[in-house]
Amino acid sequence: MSHLVRVWDLPTRVFHWSLAVCVVGLVLTAKLGQMEWHFRLGYAALTLLLFRLVWGLVGGRWSRFVSFLYSPASVWRYLRGTAVPAHSVGHTPPGSLSVFALLLFLLAQAGTGLFSDDEIASSGPLTHLVSNAWVSRASWYHQEIGQFVLIALVALHVAAILFYLWRKRQNLIVPMLTGDKSLEQAAPPSRDDGFSRALAAAVLLLCGGAVALLLRLGAA
Numbered sequence: 001m002s003h004l005v006r007v008w009d010l011p012t013r014v015f016h017w018s019l020a021v022c023v024v025g026l027v028l029t030a031k032l033g034q035m036e037w038h039f040r041l042g043y044a045a046l047t048l049l050l051f052r053l054v055w056g057l058v059g060g061r062w063s064r065f066v067s068f069l070y071s072p073a074s075v076w077r078y079l080r081g082t083a084v085p086a087h088s089v090g091h092t093p094p095g096s097l098s099v100f101a102l103l104l105f106l107l108a109q110a111g112t113g114l115f116s117d118d119e120i121a122s123s124g125p126l127t128h129l130v131s132n133a134w135v136s137r138a139s140w141y142h143q144e145i146g147q148f149v150l151i152a153l154v155a156l157h158v159a160a161i162l163f164y165l166w167r168k169r170q171n172l173i174v175p176m177l178t179g180d181k182s183l184e185q186a187a188p189p190s191r192d193d194g195f196s197r198a199l200a201a202a203v204l205l206l207c208g209g210a211v212a213l214l215l216r217l218g219a220a
């Protein structure tokens with residue numbers, strides 16, 4: 001008998017697809033020189049990333065970081081096909097490595113963007129708060145390292161999802177849309193009711209406020 005379990009709460013799903021749209025938009029706007037929109041999308045991405053950090057502590061069960069913080073031994077067991085069933089409910093052990101890497105490098109990209117300068121027309125909103133040497137380092141990372149690491153991580157991420165779909169006959173995309181996974185064993189669901197969604201909206205608002213405050217600091 002299979003069990004339909006709410007694994008991804010609505011806030012996590014909205015976070016995921018909004019982040020994906022922002023990141024594609026960020027690369028396109030940068031390459032097309034639409035820097036005003038690059039900045040706007042950058043602030044939106046930063047807000048979403050801050051939201052995810054908080055949601056990783058207070059969000060639904062399977063969105064919490066503790067639910068997918070695995071030891072190297074767990075990763076190894078999963079790859080050998082001997083993982084415990086609980087490790088296949090939310091992010092799997094190798095999947096969690098990709099999630100943490102994506103979040104880390106996205107935060108680094110958005111963070112360095114605030115201090116980047118293309119030495120032509122676009123300069124991040126906090127560049128004047130640090131020395132020229134730091135602006136050069138941030139711009140170098142943003143332009144020469146971060147963007148390529150991120151493009152590689154996203155390509156790997158999508159390739160892994162397609163690998164699960166075609167080779168392992170496991171569709172991970174539908175649960176990221178509907179929230180529910182069909183599992184062989186029963187598992188506790190993620191909380192996803194009116195209260196948790198209102199909490200998520202409040203957290204998102206606070207994160208947006210924190211980004212706005214940061215920009216005010218830059219403008220002061």
Ligand code: HEM
Nearest residue numbers: 016019020023024090091092095099102154161172173176
């Ligand atoms: C720039 C594009 C993308 C970025 C930055 C991105 C980022 C992420 C992140 C950070 C997570 C972790 C979700 C969380 O726990 O908060 C995730 C999970 C996921 N993403 Fe994406 N994603 C992108 C594009 C896509 C696309 C195009 C697809 C569909 C083909 C996709 C399918 C998924 C799925 C199915 C999961 C859940 C994986 C699992 O079950 O462990 N993503 N993504």
Ligand code: HEM
Nearest residue numbers: 026030042109110113114116117118122124139142143147
């Ligand atoms: C995850 C978020 C971000 C991504 C994926 C991203 C991506 C990129 C890419 C691909 C480029 C073009 C580099 C090239 O010339 O080849 C770029 C340039 C730039 N970005 Fe971002 N960016 C992000 C966030 C931000 C933020 C938040 C800001 C500032 C508010 C920003 C400011 C800039 C500036 C000033 C440049 C031109 C200077 C430079 O290349 O270092 N970016 N970004």
